[in-house]
Amino acid sequence: xxxxxxxxxxNCYKIRLxxxxxxxxxxxxxxxxxxxxxxxxxxxxxxxxxxxxxxLEDDGAYIRDAQAILVxxxxxxxxxxxxxxxxxxxxxxxxxxxxxxxxSITSTASAARLHxxxxxxxxxxxxxxxxxxxxxxxxxxxxxxxxxxxxWIAGSRPTVADIACFPYVALAGDGGIELFYYPAIQRWIRxxxxxxxxxxxxxxxxxx
Amino acid sequence: MKPSELExxxxxxxxxxxxxxxxxxxxxxxxxxxxLWRGEDGQIRAWENRCPxxxxxLSYGIVRGNTLTCLYHGWSYDGAGACAGIPAHPELTPPKTxxxxxxxxxxxxxxIWVANPGETTAAPSIDGDWVPNRSVHIDLAPTxxxxxxxxxxxxxxxxxxxxxxxxxxxxxxxKVLLAFLDMKEHGAMIHTSVPASASENVAIxxxxxxxxxxxxxxxxxAA
Numbered sequence: 001x002x003x004x005x006x007x008x009x010x011n012c013y014k015i016r017l018x019x020x021x022x023x024x025x026x027x028x029x030x031x032x033x034x035x036x037x038x039x040x041x042x043x044x045x046x047x048x049x050x051x052x053x054x055x056l057e058d059d060g061a062y063i064r065d066a067q068a069i070l071v072x073x074x075x076x077x078x079x080x081x082x083x084x085x086x087x088x089x090x091x092x093x094x095x096x097x098x099x100x101x102x103x104s105i106t107s108t109a110s111a112a113r114l115h116x117x118x119x120x121x122x123x124x125x126x127x128x129x130x131x132x133x134x135x136x137x138x139x140x141x142x143x144x145x146x147x148x149x150x151x152w153i154a155g156s157r158p159t160v161a162d163i164a165c166f167p168y169v170a171l172a173g174d175g176g177i178e179l180f181y182y183p184a185i186q187r188w189i190r191x192x193x194x195x196x197x198x199x200x201x202x203x204x205x206x207x208x
Numbered sequence: 209m210k211p212s213e214l215e216x217x218x219x220x221x222x223x224x225x226x227x228x229x230x231x232x233x234x235x236x237x238x239x240x241x242x243x244l245w246r247g248e249d250g251q252i253r254a255w256e257n258r259c260p261x262x263x264x265x266l267s268y269g270i271v272r273g274n275t276l277t278c279l280y281h282g283w284s285y286d287g288a289g290a291c292a293g294i295p296a297h298p299e300l301t302p303p304k305t306x307x308x309x310x311x312x313x314x315x316x317x318x319x320i321w322v323a324n325p326g327e328t329t330a331a332p333s334i335d336g337d338w339v340p341n342r343s344v345h346i347d348l349a350p351t352x353x354x355x356x357x358x359x360x361x362x363x364x365x366x367x368x369x370x371x372x373x374x375x376x377x378x379x380x381x382x383k384v385l386l387a388f389l390d391m392k393e394h395g396a397m398i399h400t401s402v403p404a405s406a407s408e409n410v411a412i413x414x415x416x417x418x419x420x421x422x423x424x425x426x427x428x429x430a431a
Contacts (some may be wrong), residue, residue, distance in 0.1 A: 136345070140419055145340055147411045178394065180234045180267075181345035183226045190231065205279055206271050 001026040004055040006033040010167030011066040012054040012083040067099040102164035112175030143184035212240040220387035221322040223340035234267035236391040243267040245273030254313035318401030336405035342415040347427035349396035359424040
């Protein structure tokens with residue numbers, strides 16, 4: 001199994017997190033995302049015609065899209081069946097809903113970070129405003145989960161939905177998005193970094 | 209940054225569970241940036257959010273035992289704000305003049321309260337057992353407690369400070385502790401606590417009610 005990886009990418013970090021949580025042996029191939037734009041090279045477009053990372057090679061096939069790779073790894077390699085709760089059909093739609101939400105976080109909070117950290121030319125005010133709208137929804141949801149005794153997005157156990165939402169929420173400060181507006185999100189981040197086998201990525205400075 | 213002096217009195221800085229033992233967090237009171245933290249002793253502390261060394265926000269710091277260590281160069285401070293160690297000079301006993309500026313801080317009614325170091329009044333004491341319920345960010349601060357109570361459809365039962373009161377809301381049985389914190393350019397926070405005896409349904413109803421305040425205290429530019 002091989003992950004096409006860039007250390008500063010939150011989307012690649014999602015895959016690194018689940019590979020570590022499931023203790024899966026794998027190799028990583030570094031992609032020179034910045035400044036080399038290797039993900040747009042002819043060679044890489046053969047691997048992913050969308051020119052995006054991460055990509056996972058497993059059993060000779062390439063899987064693209066962070067959320068899809070999370071579902072692939074969890075449904076194939078999680079013996080407990082909890083990260084992608086296939087044995088609980090009432091939960092699956094809910095988890096999928098938050099996977100889609102994670103993609104919206106990428107197009108807002110991650111975009112603001114690309115602007116501030118890597119100098120991307122985009123409308124950062126619009127990106128930040130979009131992130132705040134989403135973070136209000138997530139903070140409301142997590143606060144009401146807590147009041148019902150649930151620590152995680154989809155209930156009492158962490159799922160791929162938590163992994164998919166975590167990186168660009170925890171990195172939001174790099175894009176000028178204040179997290180002290182969202183106390184329930186901050187408590188969830190702290191629970192997340194205390195998960196067994198959790199590893200930090202550069203830019204996430206939260207210690208247990 | 210201006211010298212960090214708050215207005216007189218005690219401010220509801222957040223819910224007690226905003227800062228758990230052995231963690232630090234950030235709060236803005238008017239235009240004062242403040243680091244809140246608890247050691248393993250559980251005591252709440254509020255300091256100017258600025259390391260005396262290089263000005264780094266202390267709210268990014270790491271709590272070990274009952275000391276706070278700055279994330280930048282590792283200067284550490286004891287519970288009273290005195291510098292306790294400088295990693296680049298391990299043999300040095302830090303001079304007593306190196307101190308973080310400490311505000312007064314207290315836990316009461318499920319809230320964290322903060323006041324100026326020279327505040328002479330005691331922190332609010334609130335009858336009964338309260339549990340933290342919800343913190344909600346809103347675009348614009350209410351101009352008064354009355355305006356806030358009106359916004360949530362509540363009746364004031366007793367005023368605690370200019371920013372906090374015990375109220376009664378028609379939708380739920382029992383009383384609610386309701387407060388707001390004006391963060392100026394950062395908007396405002398609404399904080400609620402409910403009696404420890406409140407049911408889960410009441411807790412959720414109060415949380416959803418405070419969420420609705422976002423529509424009442426909305427920036428005119430917001431969609």
